[in-house]
Amino acid sequence: MAHATFHFSVGFIVATCCLLPRLLLAWRNHRPLSRLVALWIAASYGLGIWAIVPHLLYRMGASDAIREAGWTYVFIAYPLLHRLSFGGVFLGVLLCGMCTVGQYVCILLALARLNRRSSRPG
Numbered sequence: 001m002a003h004a005t006f007h008f009s010v011g012f013i014v015a016t017c018c019l020l021p022r023l024l025l026a027w028r029n030h031r032p033l034s035r036l037v038a039l040w041i042a043a044s045y046g047l048g049i050w051a052i053v054p055h056l057l058y059r060m061g062a063s064d065a066i067r068e069a070g071w072t073y074v075f076i077a078y079p080l081l082h083r084l085s086f087g088g089v090f091l092g093v094l095l096c097g098m099c100t101v102g103q104y105v106c107i108l109l110a111l112a113r114l115n116r117r118s119s120r121p122g
Contacts, residue, residue, distance in 0.1 A: 004055045005092030011051030015043040051076040
């Protein structure tokens, strides 16, 4: 059984995969990044939380059958991921940590780019 952190990480990764191309294109074209980075962070955490809704419902007392219900595929393929038995907590924490560190590094790089641009003379 996959742990909630694994589900959260999958949601995080899906949002990152959807928004990272836009962010990289803006970076390459020297366009402002702050709104895209904010959207990326909000979408990543939002989709991560969205991916664990069935787990939260179960923890609040809903039936265990909710984890395998067909309608919960809306929550980033929750039943399919729930049946996976590899990794669990460790893989979830590892993926979540990698995503968080990746976002942090991108924010630092964007700030460094902004600092270089604002320190140019004239």
